[in-house]
Amino acid sequence: MRRRGLGIILFLLFVISGCCPVSVDSKPSISVWHWMTDRDPAFQELAKKYEALTGVKVNFELYAPSDAYSQKIRAAAQGTNLPDVFGILGEKRDFASFIKAGHILDITSYMEANNSNWKNNFFPKALAVNEFGPGNSYGIKPGIFGVPIDIMTIQMVYNKKLFEQLGLNPNRPPKTLQEFLDIGVKIRAAGMQGLVSGWGEVWMIDCLANNYAFNIMGKDKVLATIRGEVAYTDPDWVKVFSIFKRMQDSGVLAKGLVTMINKSAEQIFANEKAVFAFNGSWCVNVYKGMNPSLEYGAMLPPAASSQYPMAIWGGAGSSFMVNARSKNKEEVVKFLIWLTDQDQQAYLAQATNNLPANKNSLTKIPEILAQFARGMDYATHPNVWGVSEFSLVIEAFDRGIQSIIIGEKSPEQVASDVQKIKEREMAKKRAK
């Protein structure tokens, strides 16, 4: 009887406590979803600092790998369950779709408040990735829709020790394609491996090919091609495709490059088994973890033409967007202003070896990161071009280059295949 009484009391306690309102906290909490495993400890540390400073709790939730994160974000968008702050992985058209669906807040007014104080802190190219200009092809109202957290450039790196072994000056990396190809001959003769990269995952092929397209024919012609005004069978595009054949023939590309995943490429380069790598500035942190004594330098891809400057992909590495449906928009923006302030950005750069998006935080970064940062002068990115190529054309383009490297197709064949797909997609678009 006594036990039953105790049971009833406990039950009533549970019921009463369950019905009680949760502790009322006047300060809102901010939820942030991200995929950046390497940056998570630093984010958590910053969240603690922010809470101590303002009393606002920031929950950084990591969802990795990036593919899983990407799916989670899309699913949450469908259910309108997005967190207060999130990042988008994908192309500019995906970004535009999120905006059109009303998921992302236009932060232009915050950026431009107080004489554009916040906006002026960023590298313009980092901000450009998150901007939609007037008359953009996506039909988005002009404005700024994201906050860059860090910046990146994708360049080549070379191993200084292996350069010396090849009888080359470790402080003078190749500047022209011909010099690069000549080194390939030496690499082959020495039985070494040349360039490694994640070309099995294809997007990096696309990146290097576009670098050369800008260098050979200039930005206007590349964009005209995307708009469908210039054909991929144009001699300049054939020249771009031919570069990969020339690289393969010279021996400057490592064995098995076409099926190499970037993690393997990073391991090979960090273990000093390859002379060159094509990788993003995030590699500084990766190589440091794999081989702290690695001696290497960053360089622009060697130019194939002197007519136009070499371009590299760069700009915002990762960005955060504010959920337009968030109840805490003002608090969220305040937090993002704080997160991208000079001190926090310097801390992030130091802790994660990534380039800060805030240009005032560049003072204390290692020399190798500074080399990557200097590449920002040459940086461009498909997300700032204002037009997007059809994804099936990009796929045919990248696959075609893989076929050239393995000797399956000629540059002319690939150019013709890509153009056929381009015409088919344009016809489909016209029919809509």
Place this chain on the structure above:
Amino acid sequence: MKIRDAIENYTFVLPAVTIFSVFYIIPFIWVFQLGMFEWDGISFTRVFVGLQNFKEIFLQDSNWWQSMWNASYITLIALTFQNILAFMLALACDREIRMKNFYRVIFFIPPVLSEVVVGMAWRFIINDIDGANIINRMLIGMGFGNLAHNWLSDPNTALTTVALVHCWKGFGWGFLIFLAGLQTIPRELYEAARVDGASAWQSFKKITMPLMVPVMVLVAILTVLGTMQVFVLIVSLVGGEFAGHTSVPVLRILASMRGSSRFGYACAQGITFGMVLVAISFIQYRFSKKGH
């Protein structure tokens, strides 16, 4: 009374039917419905295109059919090489051999390993610059140096290499099911055959094989369903579709979803793929029933 019995029976099956409907039937219908829309997976609006996506798959998407061909090739190798190997090993372990329990455990290790781990391990075994180059070293050691090459980056060998690694990973399942099947055959049948003067081959042909047909059908159907859907192993071995040489349907569906943001088209691909798998399984089943 009859009505009461019927209500009682339906009540018992209701939870199972509900769960099956909610998690299988409704999503299937929904995916089929999405397959008739042009949708980027983000917007709240979708454009109805009817059977246009299916028409594109059947008439224009050569990459899709190449991926189906590649998956069929891997499946063919799995159906033959993998299952014959599994059956032979099961036969060996069914007999009174030494350390048979040890072998059973060993053969079942590959299937329980993650596909990513298996892919990375075999990549290390096969590749030279980012691996130990063991296969090529063995070939050179055995005097077949002319055969040594980059197995995963050669379009002529990449798919076969993937298929063989898949067989290595998958044969343990077949082994286990075959072994279970073999152990259900009454020993008396073999003893009677032996008394009647039947040879080992005759016993195998007249007792083992006919009684194992249902098990073989099951293993064949599971092999087809499992192998046609392979993709994680391919990603970890060759990074992706390798100029189309290692492209498989699931990778194409993922490319439509992630690369092109064409969720409607990806759903149509998924439905087409599902239908093909159902058709193959049905044909296998009918064929085996006829043979039996």
